[in-house]
Amino acid sequence: MNSDPLGHQQIMPTIQVRELTLRFGQKVVFERLNFDIPGGQIVALLGASGVGKSSLLKIIAGLAPASAGQVTASDGLPVASRIAWMGQKDLLYPWLTIEENVMLGPRLRGEKPDRAWATHLIERVGLSGYGQALPATLSGGMRQRAAIARTLYERQPIVLMDEPFSALDAITRATIQTLAAELLAQHTVLLITHDPLEACRLSHRLLVLSGHPARIDDTHIVAGLPPRAPDDLHLLKSQGELLQQLMRAAG
Numbered sequence: 728m729n730s731d732p733l734g735h736q737q738i739m740p741t742i743q744v745r746e747l748t749l750r751f752g753q754k755v756v757f758e759r760l761n762f763d764i765p766g767g768q769i770v771a772l773l774g775a776s777g778v779g780k781s782s783l784l785k786i787i788a789g790l791a792p793a794s795a796g797q798v799t800a801s802d803g804l805p806v807a808s809r810i811a812w813m814g815q816k817d818l819l820y821p822w823l824t825i826e827e828n829v830m831l832g833p834r835l836r837g838e839k840p841d842r843a844w845a846t847h848l849i850e851r852v853g854l855s856g857y858g859q860a861l862p863a864t865l866s867g868g869m870r871q872r873a874a875i876a877r878t879l880y881e882r883q884p885i886v887l888m889d890e891p892f893s894a895l896d897a898i899t900r901a902t903i904q905t906l907a908a909e910l911l912a913q914h915t916v917l918l919i920t921h922d923p924l925e926a927c928r929l930s931h932r933l934l935v936l937s938g939h940p941a942r943i944d945d946t947h948i949v950a951g952l953p954p955r956a957p958d959d960l961h962l963l964k965s966q967g968e969l970l971q972q973l974m975r976a977a978g
């Protein structure tokens with residue numbers, strides 16, 4: 728059960744991926760993938776460029792069809808309509824204030840925005856006082872904080888993240904990672920990243936996609952719970968092993 732500070736409660740669903748196959752003509756991108764994204768956990772998905780990570784994310788989000796297989800939620804409700812999305816670019820509208828950007832969802836849907844919820848989230852991501860600022864007046868790290876607030880504003884149980892922090896410098900990235908792990912606690916999260924350190928800091932479980940056709944390796948376990956400190960010894964060991972595996976897979 729997840730309860731936000733305004734008292735909304737949700738049970739976080741597990742996403743179940745079964746026998747998922749993707750083909751483009753003769754090319755089999757991945758074949759018979761089977762894995763779970765456990766309810767309330769962050770799962771990191773790694774793999775070489777072109778192996779099929781974004782395609783997998785799009786299928787889970789219902790934005791593209793699979794050739795075979797299913798994506799279902801443990802509670803039997805639809806997956807695609809309960810997803811909040813966060814990508815590499817913050818995608819803030821430059822002519823809208825930070826507060827208006829955080830409340831973009833209801834604006835696009837023609838619904839009444841919940842200003843108290845937006846104000847609460849803007850405070851939580853450390854942007855108090857910037858609600859009326861335009862994105863161009865903020866740093867890249869601050870804009871990503873606003874993007875996190877907008878993602879959380881939707882109150883969706885499932886969050887898909889496609890390299891959300893890759894454009895940030897190392898120090899800003901480490902700070903935002905910690906914040907994201909705290910704020911996304913108890914959501915069901917799939918995080919695509921190219922960065923083994925980010926994967927090991929943020930995730931409960933690691934999935935590595937590799938090969939042609941690609942298969943999932945879920946044997947990497949990082950001890951402890953996220954967010955792990957950057958100098959955590961378990962993290963450093965796992966990060967090294969993961970990088971070795973990714974380098975082997977890339978040939």
Ligand SMILES: Nc1ncnc2c1ncn2[C@@H]1O[C@H](COP(=O)(O)OP(=O)(O)OP(=O)(O)O)[C@@H](O)[C@H]1O
Nearest residue numbers: 751754756774775776777778779780781782783921
């Ligand atoms: N619409 C499409 N038609 C044909 N081939 C496609 C299509 N979309 C993706 N592919 C192919 O599927 C494979 C997987 O692409 P995808 O973008 O999912 O990889 P990725 O792992 O996300 O890569 P990156 O890390 O570079 O973003 C690639 O070989 C790509 O060329």
